[in-house]
Amino acid sequence: MTPQPTSGPDGATGPGGAIETVFRLESPRVIAAVARLVRDVGIAEELVQDALVAALEQWPRDGVPGNPGAWLTTAARRRAVDLIRRRDTYARKLREIGRDLPESIPPQEPADPDDIDDDLLRLVFTACHPVLSADARIALTLRLLGGLTTAEIARAVLVPEATVAQRIVRAKRTLAAKNVPFEVPRGPDRTARLGSVLDVIYLIFNEGYAATTGDDWLRPALCEDALRLARQLAQLMPGEPEVHALAALLEFQASRLAARTAPDGEPVLLRDQDRSRWNRMLIARGVAALDRAGATAAGAPGPYALQAAIAACHARAYTYDQTDWAAIATLYGLLAARTSSPVVELNRAVAVSMAEGPAAGLEVVDAVADQLGGYHLLPSVRGDLLLRLGRAEEARTEFARAASLTGNERERHLLLLRAAQAAGSAS
Amino acid sequence: MPRYLSLVRIDENNAPAAGPSPELMQRMGELIEEMTKAGVLLDTAGLAPSAQGTRVHYEGGQLSVTDGPFTETKEVVGGYALMQAKDMPEAIEWTKRFLRIHEEHWTVTCEVREIAEG
Numbered sequence: 001m002t003p004q005p006t007s008g009p010d011g012a013t014g015p016g017g018a019i020e021t022v023f024r025l026e027s028p029r030v031i032a033a034v035a036r037l038v039r040d041v042g043i044a045e046e047l048v049q050d051a052l053v054a055a056l057e058q059w060p061r062d063g064v065p066g067n068p069g070a071w072l073t074t075a076a077r078r079r080a081v082d083l084i085r086r087r088d089t090y091a092r093k094l095r096e097i098g099r100d101l102p103e104s105i106p107p108q109e110p111a112d113p114d115d116i117d118d119d120l121l122r123l124v125f126t127a128c129h130p131v132l133s134a135d136a137r138i139a140l141t142l143r144l145l146g147g148l149t150t151a152e153i154a155r156a157v158l159v160p161e162a163t164v165a166q167r168i169v170r171a172k173r174t175l176a177a178k179n180v181p182f183e184v185p186r187g188p189d190r191t192a193r194l195g196s197v198l199d200v201i202y203l204i205f206n207e208g209y210a211a212t213t214g215d216d217w218l219r220p221a222l223c224e225d226a227l228r229l230a231r232q233l234a235q236l237m238p239g240e241p242e243v244h245a246l247a248a249l250l251e252f253q254a255s256r257l258a259a260r261t262a263p264d265g266e267p268v269l270l271r272d273q274d275r276s277r278w279n280r281m282l283i284a285r286g287v288a289a290l291d292r293a294g295a296t297a298a299g300a301p302g303p304y305a306l307q308a309a310i311a312a313c314h315a316r317a318y319t320y321d322q323t324d325w326a327a328i329a330t331l332y333g334l335l336a337a338r339t340s341s342p343v344v345e346l347n348r349a350v351a352v353s354m355a356e357g358p359a360a361g362l363e364v365v366d367a368v369a370d371q372l373g374g375y376h377l378l379p380s381v382r383g384d385l386l387l388r389l390g391r392a393e394e395a396r397t398e399f400a401r402a403a404s405l406t407g408n409e410r411e412r413h414l415l416l417l418r419a420a421q422a423a424g425s426a427s
Numbered sequence: 428m429p430r431y432l433s434l435v436r437i438d439e440n441n442a443p444a445a446g447p448s449p450e451l452m453q454r455m456g457e458l459i460e461e462m463t464k465a466g467v468l469l470d471t472a473g474l475a476p477s478a479q480g481t482r483v484h485y486e487g488g489q490l491s492v493t494d495g496p497f498t499e500t501k502e503v504v505g506g507y508a509l510m511q512a513k514d515m516p517e518a519i520e521w522t523k524r525f526l527r528i529h530e531e532h533w534t535v536t537c538e539v540r541e542i543a544e545g
Contacts, residue, residue, distance in 0.1 A: 021516040025465070066527060117464070224428030228511075231466035258544055279544075281469070 024147035026069040032119035034076045039182050042172030051075035121184045121236050128197040131178045136171035137200045139164050146225045156222050198246045201229045205250050227254050244293035245304035251286030252311035255279040271320040283315045306335040325354035342371040358388040376405035396422035430511050430542040431518035437505040437535055454528040473506040
């Protein structure tokens, strides 16, 4: 049987919308390059959109160019120059940057890869700038760096498309109004700014990982977007230990994605997961990234390094019983000291209970209980520890309380089931 | 995000005897760097000639072992790229980029297959 080609020779409209794919792949770098020119990510994105429209007209007719990214960059830069020259409102910018502009834009000159990297990093730091709200940072990062459409972002973060569109518009305005420079921060605020970038990527991952409501497939896909962003950032900033640590953490977490949901969609607890379904390749990548974090670290491990080290402890255990709980409890102790977060203490309580017994764990839980009112995992963990101490009736109450506090339907179901089981063992 | 394996098939008998040119190797290095930076390329390698390979075959409960070269096969796997891409079109796009950096006298077939996740 002769294979039938589904498209002509490398057709622009080949299988699965080649042009759309090329846009998604190229747009972050093109936006970054143009943003350096116009010093405004909002304007840069509009110009790139214009260039995409031009490509949509030309490419199906003439074929996708050999270097589509360079084509788009040239087309968008030409528009940037036109815009700067034409509009009076840009006279100031023209004075600022006009002298840097070549008289004619060089055609499809391959850009220096280091320049592209620098521009991308500037785009990352701008999209994650602390003048923006967390929601805005997430939306802008997914849009500008993840190449997601507004509709895709809306479905992923469970808000109407108009809301996302508005968030993005407002974020761009804020960046312009506050004169946020398009640059990679140097000096004293660099660490804090990098922290904001890492937090945004982690939040994106958790949006997908937690999926506290709804079950749209796009939400788990956010994990993959975040993982890709973390891997990219690790390549762009190879000397930053926390960047490697975040990448490691996400590799480890992602390695369990397939195992943490049952075929019927019910969540599967870590201890019940079929570890043969953990993705060994992602675990190996996580270990390698954690090694790089360790090799580049100068001082004490940062919060992501500690979380990644904890995740590595789980990943290394082939069975739940093999888990090195004492090491995990120690790591949570270090993390709690750094973050003073009651949620971290709650996690430490679980580890302590596994290393030293449920009574010791319960002590840790009860020390932070006041700070965690309304958080469903508090009664859930308490119920677990009480059950192990043989206090089944108290455990039942805690599970029922946890069920009433969670916003996730499947989790509620699981907790009610545990409450019923506790009641059964009490009688 | 699914993973894709691109099996790079070449006709060893008609491939350039001198192997890839230094220019191709340089472009390949640049592309590999780009794909790694994009978070797409997980692993890639070229394989030693099939003459150095061995086929271990199982049929009717019997094992048989055949050393290369495998003259009856026109195209053999000469390399692979393991990618993690958003979807098949993206994996195909990267594969096209890999093929485009070859000189015109090359004949290469990349078979892009999604990895079935458990």
